[in-house]
Structures are given as C-alpha cells and as structure tokens.
Amino acid sequence: MSSHLSPAVARAAHVRLSGVHLSFGGRPVLTGVDLVAAAGDRVAVVGENGRGKTTLLRVLAGDLPADRGDVHRAGSVGVADQQIPLGATDTVGALIDLELAAVRDALARLADAADALAAGRPGADDAYAAALADAEALDAWDADRRVEVSLAALNAVADRTRPLGTLSVGQRHRVRLACLLGAGHPVLLLDEPTNHLDATGLDHLTERLRAHPGVVVLVSHDRALLADVATSVLDLDPSSDGRPRVYGGGYAGYVEGRRAERARWEALHADQVAERQRLADDLSAARNRLRDNWRPDKGHGKHTRATRAPALVRAVHRRQEELAAHVVAVPPPPTRFAMPELPKHAGATLLRADGVTVAGRLARPVGLVLDSGDRLVVTGPNGAGKSTLLAVLAGGLEPATGTVTRARSARIGWLGQESDPPGPRTAVETYDARRARSGLPAPGLGELGLLDRYDLHRPVAELSVGARRRLDLALVLAERPHVLLLDEPTNHLSAALVDELTAALGSTPAAVVIATHDRQLLRDTGSWPRLAL
Structure with a gap:
C-alpha cells in the first residue's frame, strides 16, 4: 500500500529526546533517555513492565513534561495509547x-x-x-x-x-x-497496537507500518512485529551505566547487541569484584605480617621487631586506603533465567488423552500421547479450546467424553493464563511454601532469575502483571514436573526473557506442551509437532 503523506511532509518528520529524566513520587522512571528518529525510522521501545515505556510515549506526545532534558517533534502526532x-x-x-x-x-x-x-x-x-x-x-x-x-x-x-x-x-x-x-x-506513537488483533489485522498493521514514510515509535511485546517492522530498538532495561541503550540493525541487531552488552557488563563487574577481593587479600596478608612480626624469630632481638614495625604499619594503612578507595562502580547485572533441571521419566507414557471433548468448549475429539522429552504446540483460533484442552490434561477440568490417563508417578505442571488470587505472603514466601509442599529439591526463587531483588520480598498483591506472571512460572517449576503444560507462556513477559525461556524449553528432558498465538514463538518452535484445533 503506497504512502499517503507528501514527500516533503514525510522528510520533515522527526522526534528527538536528549537527556530526558522523569520521576514519579521520587522514583526515577526515565533516566537519561537519548533518541533521534527521522523519516523512515521505526523505533521499537522495549523493557520490563514498569520501565517507563508508556511514560516515554506520553513525553514524546507532549502530554507529560520531562523533569529535565529536551524534547523536540516535527509533524503532527497520532497516538494509540491504552485509553480511549x-x-x-x-x-x-x-x-x-x-x-x-x-x-x-x-x-x-x-x-x-x-x-x-x-x-x-x-x-x-x-x-x-x-x-x-x-x-x-x-x-x-x-x-x-x-x-x-x-x-x-x-x-x-x-x-x-x-x-x-x-x-x-x-x-x-x-x-x-x-x-x-x-x-x-507524519509521526505515529503506538502503545501495544497488536492487542486485540487477529492474523489478518496483524498483517495489515505490519504492512502499513513498514510503508509509513514518517516516524514510528512503537511499544510492543510482540516479537514478531518488532522483527518485521523495527529499524532500531530503544532498550529501557537496566544497563551497566544505568542509561538506556539504542541498538541499530532492527530487532536482530538488538538481540545481538544486547547479548554483547550483557557479556561486557558481566565481565566488567567480575573484574571489579576480583580486584576488590585482591585488595582485601593484600590487606589481610599485611595485617598477618604485622601481627607475626611482633613475635621475632629465635635469635633476633627486640630492636629488629622495633625496626620493622613502622614499615609494616605503613603497609597496612596503605592497603586499607587502597581498599577504601576501590569502588565497584559497575552494578551487578540482572540474573539470567536459569531453568531448573527437570526430571526425565523414561520407560512409561506420561500422559494419554483419547477422544476428549468438553461441551461448548472443545467440540472436536482430541487424542494425544506424551512421553518424556516430547514436544507439542497446540494452535487454533480463539474459542477453539486450547486452554480447555490443557486444563483437561492437567486434571483441572473433567472431559464430557473421552479419557485422560496419567502415569501414577508423573508430576504435571500447568501454567494457566490467569494467576491465582494473591494471598498475604511475599513472592519468596509463596515460592518457598510451594517448594516445601512438594518435598523436592528445587533452587531458591532468586536463583531462577525471574524476579529482581526488590520484587522477591514484595507482597504478591503488589507485583506488576509481568512480575506475577514470572512468579506463576516459578511456582510451576518449583514442583519439578515431568510434564509442562504452558498456556500462552509469553503473555506479559519481556522479549529477552521469552527468548531465554524458549531456548530452555527446547532442551529440557521434561515433556512440553505449549498453547499459543505468539507468532514469534510459533516460528521459534517451528520444528515441534503441531496439534491444530
């Protein structure tokens, strides 16, 4: 579809942010954001929930003034936000x-x-x-x-x-x-525009954005849209110096650039921690020499001890000063998602469904067999019964017809689309209670790399939607299931975490069943068997 903007108007369109800072209630939301986008640029804004993506669009639109920094726009602005x-x-x-x-x-x-x-x-x-x-x-x-x-x-x-x-x-x-x-x-600012779109709508949106000759700034968790549309990516997630990063080369350039940035960050932090440890070891050794030299070797007089003591004291002071002056300036990088080792259950069928239907929700009889290490993607339009099938397989819903047989010793982990109502416990208390109930060895919540330190000790009711989704996944993994049933597992998760999760699901010895509309996840699992409802 050809552009409907005049060439002159399209060429003049641009947005520019320079050193933009914004805080709410004393909490920094945007910290030193720089961005330049001219005609033909399509900038994707990514980051975890709460990183300020929607806030950034409001600043660009002129609806929210920055605390400091410069904001410039040229061309009329169209905004698709979450409020009608x-x-x-x-x-x-x-x-x-x-x-x-x-x-x-x-x-x-x-x-x-x-x-x-x-x-x-x-x-x-x-x-x-x-x-x-x-x-x-x-x-x-x-x-x-x-x-x-x-x-x-x-x-x-x-x-x-x-x-x-x-x-x-x-x-x-x-x-x-x-x-x-x-x-x-000339300037389009779009906040999660793929919400509520079917496949035809997604194709139309992709086509129109790719053809737009002005500027597009796009907030989306849809990795397929980002891969198809974005020419550059602004990442608001934490970095080694605390400032956002802009990656060229489209979404693929962002993925590669972020990987390299993360490796540099981890190396810098490790080097600084190692240097601090070396200085601490030197100080400890100097203190030991000072203590030991107050007891001279046999055959030496007190004058020897008195002569050497001032130099040793100066050495200790010098090393104390060096250690005090050394600051680990690079903050620790956020932990990566670490999939726990799930068990293999060889020699037996873990789960079998024969002729399963549910009145009004799963009309066509479904049959399947799952052994350890099997993979399956369940596809189909809304209302086809994908969530219903997973609920039946997990034992959360009885079928109207057909049977489901589960191996007696097989543990089934089911991640539904909705979270359970939150109780009064914190995230780590909720996870530890689940882990204790299972009676199985499992890593601590912090070791999984799903929640940051702040969220670990917050009440579950105060967590963002994305953090709740991460906790739900952790609770499923805490029981070390032989079968993972995952209903739209990418909902509310960042692109980076989804990539890590997808790689982990491909290598776990557990059986994995995924029900999803996520186009990028469908691409990434293209080699998995499909069950179309």
Whole structure:
C-alpha cells in the first residue's frame, strides 16, 4: 500500500529526546533517555513492565513534561495509547472525527480560503495556497477512505452510529487504530497496537507500518512485529551505566547487541569484584605480617621487631586506603533465567488423552500421547479450546467424553493464563511454601532469575502483571514436573526473557506442551509437532 503523506511532509518528520529524566513520587522512571528518529525510522521501545515505556510515549506526545532534558517533534502526532478518549455514549463516528481532526481542520480551512479567493479578498491567493498545501500534505480528501480500508482489514466496527459503549474493549481499540492508520500523521506513537488483533489485522498493521514514510515509535511485546517492522530498538532495561541503550540493525541487531552488552557488563563487574577481593587479600596478608612480626624469630632481638614495625604499619594503612578507595562502580547485572533441571521419566507414557471433548468448549475429539522429552504446540483460533484442552490434561477440568490417563508417578505442571488470587505472603514466601509442599529439591526463587531483588520480598498483591506472571512460572517449576503444560507462556513477559525461556524449553528432558498465538514463538518452535484445533 503506497504512502499517503507528501514527500516533503514525510522528510520533515522527526522526534528527538536528549537527556530526558522523569520521576514519579521520587522514583526515577526515565533516566537519561537519548533518541533521534527521522523519516523512515521505526523505533521499537522495549523493557520490563514498569520501565517507563508508556511514560516515554506520553513525553514524546507532549502530554507529560520531562523533569529535565529536551524534547523536540516535527509533524503532527497520532497516538494509540491504552485509553480511549471518548465516553460510552459517544459513537464510532465521533471517535473517527476526533482522530481525523487535523484532516477535518485542513479541509475546512481550504473551503474558507476558496470562498475568500472567490470573493476577491486581499491576500486570498497566499491563504489558499497555504491551505491547499496543508490539505495535500495529509492527502485529506482520501482520509475517510483509508480509514474504511483499515476498519475492514482490522475487523473493526464500521457503523458510525454505533455507541462506543456497545463495543468490546478490543473493538474500540481496533476502531481507533484504523483511524490512526488512515489519518495521515507524519509521526505515529503506538502503545501495544497488536492487542486485540487477529492474523489478518496483524498483517495489515505490519504492512502499513513498514510503508509509513514518517516516524514510528512503537511499544510492543510482540516479537514478531518488532522483527518485521523495527529499524532500531530503544532498550529501557537496566544497563551497566544505568542509561538506556539504542541498538541499530532492527530487532536482530538488538538481540545481538544486547547479548554483547550483557557479556561486557558481566565481565566488567567480575573484574571489579576480583580486584576488590585482591585488595582485601593484600590487606589481610599485611595485617598477618604485622601481627607475626611482633613475635621475632629465635635469635633476633627486640630492636629488629622495633625496626620493622613502622614499615609494616605503613603497609597496612596503605592497603586499607587502597581498599577504601576501590569502588565497584559497575552494578551487578540482572540474573539470567536459569531453568531448573527437570526430571526425565523414561520407560512409561506420561500422559494419554483419547477422544476428549468438553461441551461448548472443545467440540472436536482430541487424542494425544506424551512421553518424556516430547514436544507439542497446540494452535487454533480463539474459542477453539486450547486452554480447555490443557486444563483437561492437567486434571483441572473433567472431559464430557473421552479419557485422560496419567502415569501414577508423573508430576504435571500447568501454567494457566490467569494467576491465582494473591494471598498475604511475599513472592519468596509463596515460592518457598510451594517448594516445601512438594518435598523436592528445587533452587531458591532468586536463583531462577525471574524476579529482581526488590520484587522477591514484595507482597504478591503488589507485583506488576509481568512480575506475577514470572512468579506463576516459578511456582510451576518449583514442583519439578515431568510434564509442562504452558498456556500462552509469553503473555506479559519481556522479549529477552521469552527468548531465554524458549531456548530452555527446547532442551529440557521434561515433556512440553505449549498453547499459543505468539507468532514469534510459533516460528521459534517451528520444528515441534503441531496439534491444530
């Protein structure tokens, strides 16, 4: 699909951040963010939950002032955030008009200028030329048609009289996204735009973003979209110097660059810790020499001890000063995900399903057999019964027809899409209780690399959605299952953790079943057997 922006407008589009800092309630959210994006750049913003991705978009849009630093924009800005700006009684047409306000204004000014020109008013020629240039820059006459095309491609409601309150959350967001794709803004700021899109909608969004000649800044956990669209990546996760990083070369360049940055960080930290240990050892040795030399060897007099003592005291002081002056300036890097060793259960079928159905939820009879080390990906559209099948296999739901047979000694680990209601315990207390209940040796929660130090000791109810999802995964692994049943395991997880988890699932001796819509996960598990529902 060709661009609808004029070449001049597209070339002029840019955004620039320089040294942007922002805190909420004394807690730093954005720390020294630098970013330059010009026409044709599509910048993906990545990072864990709570790192300030949505906040950064608000700063770029001009909705939130930075505490310090410079923010510059050129070109009108279209924003797709998580909030719909109209109420339940407003209509689809009102939302379209709001998102096309710049287009409507340009056409109105052109009509006024045409009337002034026809009336022969002074200066009307220049006013008409300027208004015409603005309308042409946005290709304003074709904007409504472009919106209609995107409404159809995104499977969004096109009836402009429909009240927004009668639409689902997903339908409202699809209408808004269609408006933004058709409005002609040189700068697009998109926050999780793939939410609520099916395969056709994802293809349309990808095509439109790749064809956009202006600037796109995109926050998304969808690794497939990032791989298909991004020309560079801004990573807000912690780094060795505490500042965000920008990686060129698209998503693949980010993955490789982040890996190299992480290796450098770990090496620098290890070198500084080793140097501090060397200085501490030198100080300990100097103190030992000072103590031992107050007891001279046989045959030596007191004058020998008295002569050597001041030099030894000076050596101890010098080493104390060296140790005090040495600072481990590079913070410890965040731990990587460390998959615990799951057990192999050879010589027996772990799980077997024959002719399983569930009334209203899993219509087609399903059969499967799982042995240790087996892999399976369950696919299908929403409502096909993927989650239902995993619940039946785990024993959380009884089938209407068919049977499920589990090996008596086989442990089944099931990660559902929803978290259990949180209790009063902290994350580490919850994990330790699960580990104790299983009675099996398992690594501590901190050793898994799933939660940072701060979240380990927070009440579960206070954790972010992403941190809760990480804890849910840890609780499943704590029981060291022979079979892992994972329902949309990439939901709410960062791209980096998903990559680490995917690699670990490919090598574990346990049997693994994944139900997912995640396009990148489907690509990464392309060699696994498929069960299409």
